[in-house]
Amino acid sequence: MLGMLLAASVPAQDFRVARLDSDPVPAEVMAGAHDAEFAEVEGQAIFETRREPRWWRLTTTRPIDAADTPLLVMRSPYLNQVEVWLPGEAMPVQRSIYGQFADYEYSTRALVTPLPKGLASGESLYVRVLAPTSQPMPLSIESMSVVHRGDLMHVALRSAVLATMVVLAILALGFRVGVGESSYAYLLLTLMAQIGYLSMTGGEMRLAPTLAGLIGSDPRVVHLLGLIAVLASSHFLAFYLNLGERQPRLMRVVEGCSGALCVLLLLSLATGAEIVVNIANLVLLMLTGTLFVASIVGCVERLRAAYFVLLSWLPLFVLTAWRIGELQEWWPASGWMLYAFPAGFAVAGLVLMVGLADKMHQLRRDRDRASQMATYDKLTGALSRRAIEERLRAAIEEARARRTRLSIVFFDIDRFKQINDEHGHRIGDEFLRIIVLRARNRLRVYDACGRYGGDEILVILPDTELREAMGVAENLRGAINGRPLSIDGRLFEASVSLGVAELHQDDEMAQLIERADKALYASKAAGRNRVSNGHAITTA
Ligand SMILES: Nc1nc2c(ncn2[C@@H]2O[C@H](COP(=O)(O)OP(=O)(O)OP(=O)(O)O)[C@@H](O)[C@H]2O)c(=O)[nH]1
Numbered sequence: 349m350l351g352m353l354l355a356a357s358v359p360a361q362d363f364r365v366a367r368l369d370s371d372p373v374p375a376e377v378m379a380g381a382h383d384a385e386f387a388e389v390e391g392q393a394i395f396e397t398r399r400e401p402r403w404w405r406l407t408t409t410r411p412i413d414a415a416d417t418p419l420l421v422m423r424s425p426y427l428n429q430v431e432v433w434l435p436g437e438a439m440p441v442q443r444s445i446y447g448q449f450a451d452y453e454y455s456t457r458a459l460v461t462p463l464p465k466g467l468a469s470g471e472s473l474y475v476r477v478l479a480p481t482s483q484p485m486p487l488s489i490e491s492m493s494v495v496h497r498g499d500l501m502h503v504a505l506r507s508a509v510l511a512t513m514v515v516l517a518i519l520a521l522g523f524r525v526g527v528g529e530s531s532y533a534y535l536l537l538t539l540m541a542q543i544g545y546l547s548m549t550g551g552e553m554r555l556a557p558t559l560a561g562l563i564g565s566d567p568r569v570v571h572l573l574g575l576i577a578v579l580a581s582s583h584f585l586a587f588y589l590n591l592g593e594r595q596p597r598l599m600r601v602v603e604g605c606s607g608a609l610c611v612l613l614l615l616s617l618a619t620g621a622e623i624v625v626n627i628a629n630l631v632l633l634m635l636t637g638t639l640f641v642a643s644i645v646g647c648v649e650r651l652r653a654a655y656f657v658l659l660s661w662l663p664l665f666v667l668t669a670w671r672i673g674e675l676q677e678w679w680p681a682s683g684w685m686l687y688a689f690p691a692g693f694a695v696a697g698l699v700l701m702v703g704l705a706d707k708m709h710q711l712r713r714d715r716d717r718a719s720q721m722a723t724y725d726k727l728t729g730a731l732s733r734r735a736i737e738e739r740l741r742a743a744i745e746e747a748r749a750r751r752t753r754l755s756i757v758f759f760d761i762d763r764f765k766q767i768n769d770e771h772g773h774r775i776g777d778e779f780l781r782i783i784v785l786r787a788r789n790r791l792r793v794y795d796a797c798g799r800y801g802g803d804e805i806l807v808i809l810p811d812t813e814l815r816e817a818m819g820v821a822e823n824l825r826g827a828i829n830g831r832p833l834s835i836d837g838r839l840f841e842a843s844v845s846l847g848v849a850e851l852h853q854d855d856e857m858a859q860l861i862e863r864a865d866k867a868l869y870a871s872k873a874a875g876r877n878r879v880s881n882g883h884a885i886t887t888a
Pocket residue numbers: 727760761762763764765766768772773774775776777780801802803872876
């Protein structure tokens with residue numbers, strides 16, 4: 349976001365620069381009639397802040413030799429249109445990135461004008477500038493070979509950055525479609541708007557002449573793209589930091605700023621007034637500041653997503669600080685700034701993409717853990733009540749469909765309350781855990797065992813008729829009661845009572861369970877430590 353407010357510049361040492369506050373006819377300017385009215389400006393750049401055309405005078409500080417094939421280079425032109433009037437020429441050289449004066453011999457990094465006759469030291473040329481937006485154009489004189497080298501480097505770097513962003517956007521689209529997660533759509537929208545913004549302001553959009561003809565020369569589209577990028581990215585970050593739940597107050601500020609930006613956007617489209625853009629920039633700063641505070645708070649609370657957000661912003665913060673230093677002239681302005689900000693966007697997109705994948709991974713882990721907890725009883729490792737009921741329902745359906753038999757066994761620890769009362773709950777827990785373990789070890793892989801409640805355990809025996817189920821229940825009783833339980837180096841005698849029931853033709857699940865439960869209580873009533881099926885009881 350921050351990068352959009354800034355522009356890059358490179359110092360040149362070739363000219364003294366002066367500006368005229370009016371727009372007289374070219375013949376007068378060229379005749380030197382207004383020379384006394386030109387006011388010198390600091391620096392080696394044309395920085396036009398007015399929307400009406402104005403004249404600029406560039407006076408050489410050294411002789412410029414025609415033998416060096418010198419070219420006047422005006423960097424970062426964006427939407428600016430220039431008319432360069434050379435000494436002794438009757439017509440100007442007109443240049444712009446978009447439109448009929450675009451010069452495709454050079455890259456979009458600069459507007460280039462040949463100086464075929466060179467210039468004497470102290471000689472002036474005049475440039476009439478029409479600037480739809482305020483964007484400084486650093487000036488320099490370069491030889492043809494230097495310009496070409498710069499152009500090649502420019503195209504390579506810009507292509508690498510834009511290609512990276514396009515790949516990230518494609519990945520975001522893929523994840524949106526594949527995973528179905530809406531936050532990827534916000535990331536996609538952010539990246540698309542940033543790609544549009546960068547390729548418009550960088551001039552690459554002129555390679556698609558129809559598109560460039562439609563929107564390439566309208567600065568409002570750039571504001572629109574910038575704002576879409578900001579809104580989509582702030583929406584994405586708010587989701588990513590889980591702001592709505594974790595910091596509702598900051599979330600309200602983010603929503604307020606987003607709403608204000610939308611209104612300002614509509615206003616700027618309607619009026620095109622500079623003041624609207626300036627207010628939008630202030631709101632934008634507030635929004636960025638809020639999200640920054642939110643991520644700092646997130647880091648303090650050890651939220652992983654907050655680390656990713658700060659990491660993604662780090663390059664842009666460093667670059668912004670560097671740029672401020674340049675503007676304050678603490679150190680010289682650097683040419684790489686032009687590439688560093690777009691690269692910063694690409695790095696931010698990459699970090700957020702990795703961060704989002706990390707978040708999705710974490711959400712899936714949490715969900716798996718929750719579903720594991722819902723499926724299994726924590727103490728015994730047997731199925732939970734909900735899960736064993738689901739299994740029983742499915743087993744009944746399958747038995748009906750395949751016309752097979754199905755039985756269940758219900759068992760309950762004898763006098764468990766007494767164990768708890770005499771030895772404490774911890775021993776009681778261990779008691780329960782070992783008994784269920786012994787039971788589970790006796791079952792077949794396709795049998796199921798679940799904790800139905802308290803010390804009541806339900807076992808499902810598919811493909812098993814009542815007689816066999818009685819045998820299985822006896823086995824369980826033997827496995828559990830056969831030898832004492834060893835807990836904390838002490839031995840405890842344990843026994844269980846069991847009830848068995850087989851699925852009848854028109855049984856509902858509840859009826860089957862009720863019959864097994866009744867059989868269990870028959871076992872209890874008959875003195876415990878035995879198996880019953882409601883009719884027959886096996887004795888201990
Ligand atoms: N330690 C422990 N005790 C539990 C747990 N769940 C239930 N209980 C206890 O298990 C006991 C169940 O008692 P009952 O089944 O009603 O009676 P009982 O003492 O086993 O006697 P009978 O079933 O009639 O043989 C209660 O005292 C519960 O507090 C548990 O997870 N851990």
